[in-house]
Amino acid sequence: MSTVHAMPFGAHCLGARGVRFRLWAPEMSSLVLVHSGADGASEYPMARSAEGWHEATLPHARAGDGYQYRLTDGLLVPDPASRYNPHDVHGPSVVVDPSAYEWQCAQWRGRPWSEAVVYELHVGTFTPEGSFDAARDRLPYLADLGVTAIELMPLADFPGRRNWGYDGVLLFAPDASYGTPEQLKALVDAAHALGMMVLLDVVYNHFGPDGNYLHAYCPQFFNPAHQTPWGAAINFDGPDARTIRDFFHHNALYWIEEYRFDGLRVDAIHAICDESRPWIIPEICEAVWAGPGRERHVHVVLENDRNQAHLLERNAQGQPLVATAQWNDDLHHAAHVMLSGETDGYYADFAQRPAEQFALALAQGFLYTGQPSPFRGGKPHGEPCAHLPLQAFVSYLQTHDQVGNRALGERIDALATPMLVQAARACVLMSPHTPMLFMGEEFGCTTPFQFFCDFSGDLAAAVAAGRRAEFGRFAAFADPAARARIPDPNDEETFMHSKLRWSDMDQAQHQQALAHTRRQLAVRREQLMPCWAAGCSSLDWSSENGLLQWTWQLRARDGQRSRLHLAANFGGIAARFPRPPGHEIYRLRPQTEAMPAGHIGLARGGVWASLDKAEE
CATH class of the missing domain: 2.60.40.1180 (Golgi alpha-mannosidase II)
Structure with a gap:
């Protein structure tokens, strides 16, 4: 079985009839398709519609060919719907025929959310090789551990050779530093064969700062009426918003249908600017639930700083009306303060009786359900949530955010008493919440996970300086010499230091931690899940x-x-x-x-x- 998600844009293989190329560029009076095939490079003018769509069909084009678009000022740009960009975000896109991959686990129907045990991983640092193939080789270990869902940090093509993934600019192209689209599909396929779901983290609130050419030919993609830390917000509610909304609808469906992902984790929806109704997030969720092939289980998980419980409501049959679940930072923050004693920044909201707050979070989900938040200047925060199923809360002791957004990227196992960390982990893993482990956490990993990227020039310098300035308000980094020790995100060593040290599992304390985690997940699987x-x-x-x-x-x-x-x-x-x-x-x-x-x-x-x- 092969799977294809048909889209109204991008490069679409037509079999013997060649390839159709289509781009929305309303600011351009004309566009030229630059095609590189077996016979070399050639240029072809594209037909323009009144709505700003530019289209050309090349009967001789095939999968594997390169292509770019030449703007009226001569600038060459990749396809924003590129399925593969092997020469990074500034290079040519490559035609991909998605029907060429034959799924081996075609009968996979997913798993109900009540069985989810999530394992968040970053493909580039999960293994020494940092590839889809190397991650696939580790899947049997995760299945044996008791993991039922792996969650991949964002894969959308980002600038350079390393990145967390939240600077993606080509949202349909898995970053080539990890491998090919076929190798990503093989990873998903292998997980399904082992009984594991695969979730993908997607970013719909901004594009990265390098390699986004949409401003050059499609400024309609952004709405200057809403300003964000990344500039003008993506245009979900202004003129021409329908076309932009469709772009993101198709992106969500593309990963679910063409790659057979079992769900999406949608990053920072609180940072999405959209004053229209319906809001873009419920609209995307509805498209995901209603799409073809939904006889299998598909899930949507939110990251939402606003604790908007209404987005997690269920119908009379217990099915989500909008989203399946949300990351539960409240529980993390209470646990972190209880275990580490830190009360800086947003931890100030959890400084009073943190053990009691941790207990309440496991009992009801969110802690802030409408009461004033001191960290937010006393403003009411959150919505009542006690009526929600506890499996609507993805709960954890650490995530890429909560580790990597620390100045030095320390994990909780390196900051707190190990026996107390293990006890807190046991509470999360055996509670009715949906538990999540961050890669390596199962064996008490102390490898740091630091913020890293691969920018160049002035942007690299600005990111490094901004990173250090950000921590200047913390007492531990008030001194300039202390701030100078904060790793440079662009230094390759920062990335290398963040790779998991699998050899740590040879040490007694890590073997013991792994044994505890394995036992707790066995209790969850064998005794609790059926109940x-x-x-x-x-x-x-x-x-x-x-x-x-x-x-x-x-x-x-x-x-x-x-x-x-x-x-x-x-x-x-x-x-x-x-x-x-x-x-x-x-x-x-x-x-x-x-x-x-x-x-x-x-x-x-x-x-x-x-x-x-x-x-x-």
């Missing part, structure tokens, strides 16, 4: 002297109800509590001394869980 397949709700929680306890009610598909009891000790001394009902399913660092009858004792960093059948 909450039809939903779950929070019944009770408490926090006293660092001892946190939760009880959730779970519903299986056969109607059976269960209760999950979880306790964790983050206090300074051992703790004891009455034993909850049910059979024990997990224990970590139990107190070894004799306990009164009917009690459980936990040493510092201890975790205990039980499961019991609820009374009908």
Whole structure:
């Protein structure tokens, strides 16, 4: 089976009839197609429609040919809908025939979200080789660990050889530094064969600062009425917005249909400027849900700083009305303050009773549900969320953002007491939330993940200077000498230092951390997932002297109800509590001394869980 997503723009293979090339460039009175094939390079004038579409069909063009567009001032630009740009963002695009790839796992139907255990990874730093093929070779390890969904950081073609991915400018072209489109498809195919979903992080709130030529021939793509840190916002609500909105609709569907991704993580939707109705995000989600081939499970996950719970609402059948889930930074921030003691920046909102806030976040999801946020100047923040299913919250102890946006890129395992980090991780992995691990976290990785890019000239200097100035407001970097130690994002060593050290797993402490993670995910898979397949709700929680306890009610598909009891000790001394009902399913660092009858004792960093059948 092959898959193709038909688009009204870009290069479209017509079989024996050649290739159709189409570009929306309303500012151009004429365009020239520069084509490079087996017979060398030739130029062809393109026909222009009244709406600003330029089109040419070349009967002799084939997959693998190069092409660019020549503007009226002579500037050569790549195709903004390029499927492949092997010579980077300023070079020619290459015609790709997506029907050439034959899917080996064609019967894959995805997995329900209740089974999601997400593993976020950056292709360039996940392996020494930093390629799609090398990541594919590691998939059996992830499947054996208990991961059911890998989430790839953005792949859209970015300038240079290394980048987090959030500076992409060719949104349909997987960056060639990682491999070819066919190699990316093979990665997705191999994950499906192992029973794992693959999610892709996409960026619809801005283009990167280098290699975006849309301003030159299509200024309508941007709306100067909305200004952002990246300049004029993408035009989702001004004149000609319908064409721009369609561009992003097709991008979302392209990854789902042509690459068979199981879902999208949409970056920073709070940074999207759109005053129209319907808003672009619900519109994209509706297109994703309604597209062809949706007999398989497909998911949309949001990053949204506004805690807009209404975007996570369900219908009467429990299906998402807009999005499947959202990254839960509130839980991360409470956990980070509890484990590290840091209260700078946005952590100030979580400085009071962080253990209690961590407990509440696991019980209900968001912490800020409309109350004033000191970090935001006392403005109300968030919306009530207690009615939402807990699986609508993707919860974690670290992400690329929360590690990489630190000045030195330290992970929580390098900042806090390991036994407490492992206890917090156990709470997340065995809770009804959708858990996410950041690559290497499963073995307590302490490799930094730093901010890196590959700009040049004045832009490179400005990015490096801006990075250091950004941290000048923090006490630890108030001194210029301290700021000078912040790594230069453009230095290749910054990128190399961010690569996972897989050899760390040979060390005893990392083997132990991996064993803990593997055991917790086994408990989740074997004992908990079947019990909450039809939903779950929070019944009770408490926090006293660092001892946190939760009880959730779970519903299986056969109607059976269960209760999950979880306790964790983050206090300074051992703790004891009455034993909850049910059979024990997990224990970590139990107190070894004799306990009164009917009690459980936990040493510092201890975790205990039980499961019991609820009374009908």
